[in-house]
Amino acid sequence: MSDATALAAENLTKRFGGLTAVGGLNFSLRRGDLLSIIGPNGAGKTTLFNLLTGQHPPSDGRVIHEGRDISALAPEQRARLGLGRTFQISKTLTSMTALENVMIGAFLHRGKLAAAAEHAMHILDRVGLARRASVRAGTLTLSERRRLEIARALALDCSVLLLDEVMAGLNQREVDDVIGLVRQLHAEGLTVLVIEHNLKVVRAFENRVIVMDFGRMIADGTPDKVLSDPQVVEAYLGKKAE
Numbered sequence: 560m561s562d563a564t565a566l567a568a569e570n571l572t573k574r575f576g577g578l579t580a581v582g583g584l585n586f587s588l589r590r591g592d593l594l595s596i597i598g599p600n601g602a603g604k605t606t607l608f609n610l611l612t613g614q615h616p617p618s619d620g621r622v623i624h625e626g627r628d629i630s631a632l633a634p635e636q637r638a639r640l641g642l643g644r645t646f647q648i649s650k651t652l653t654s655m656t657a658l659e660n661v662m663i664g665a666f667l668h669r670g671k672l673a674a675a676a677e678h679a680m681h682i683l684d685r686v687g688l689a690r691r692a693s694v695r696a697g698t699l700t701l702s703e704r705r706r707l708e709i710a711r712a713l714a715l716d717c718s719v720l721l722l723d724e725v726m727a728g729l730n731q732r733e734v735d736d737v738i739g740l741v742r743q744l745h746a747e748g749l750t751v752l753v754i755e756h757n758l759k760v761v762r763a764f765e766n767r768v769i770v771m772d773f774g775r776m777i778a779d780g781t782p783d784k785v786l787s788d789p790q791v792v793e794a795y796l797g798k799k800a801e
């Protein structure tokens with residue numbers, strides 16, 4: 560795996576009036592890294608994603624992608640550079656089929672309908688949804704919709720994938736399946752950032768974790784190290800880590 564920096568935050572800050580949702584965050588990811596981001600409700604995790612993918616302009620600091628400052632770029636421009644994401648509130652178009660949902664993104668990049676359909680089908684297969692291609696997205700199960708969200712991000716040929724609580728509401732078997740999918744995408748070379756509340760998932764990934772609290776990073780390291788850090792236990796868990 561190359562050690563080139565895929566994505567970095569430099570003093571990244573977002574203020575909403577008097578509230579600092581993200582305050583002076585610094586981290587750097589190499590291509591092919593997998594990073595979990597945890598923290599209590601309101602810690603600033605989704606705001607961090609919004610800063611990285613351009614939904615929010617930063618109040619201060621910079622977002623660096625492959626060595627280039629992309630802080631002033633719009634979300635679509637960042638998507639074209641390879642930043643793909645899912646949203647906490649699904650953006651799948653429920654009246655369209657799974658295939659059509661993925662084709663929209665594929666079409667943006669390919670510009671020809673037949674090529675977009677072929678690419679979208681390939682992606683549905685990659686996320687395990689090929690058999691559901693012609694089913695309306697609104698009738699998919701929650702777990703399938705999460706896969707579809709991921710497929711929509713992949714359709715934009717992303718090299719960095721940001722997943723915002725894709726496991727929320729899934730049962731254990733479904734969580735295990737999505738963990739498998741994320742591992743597979745990571746093994747294929749994607750750089751992956753995962754916002755996650757389920758600590759079993761964070762442990763399962765066995766990769767770097769950063770912990771946010773009140774917009775700041777309070778810990779950074781392996782799951783074992785981070786989840787036994789007294790500051791994390793107090794701030795995040797409010798009790799002894801499982």
Ligand SMILES: Nc1ncnc2c1ncn2[C@@H]1O[C@H](COP(=O)(O)OP(=O)(O)OP(=O)(O)O)[C@@H](O)[C@H]1O
Pocket residue numbers: 575578580598599600601602603604605606607
């Ligand atoms: N557009 C906004 N305008 C004003 N305040 C906001 C906005 N977006 C987020 N906030 C505030 O910023 C803080 C961080 O919110 P954020 O959604 O990033 O937290 P989070 O860690 O993702 O929480 P959760 O785990 O509940 O999703 C919260 O206090 C939230 O109310």
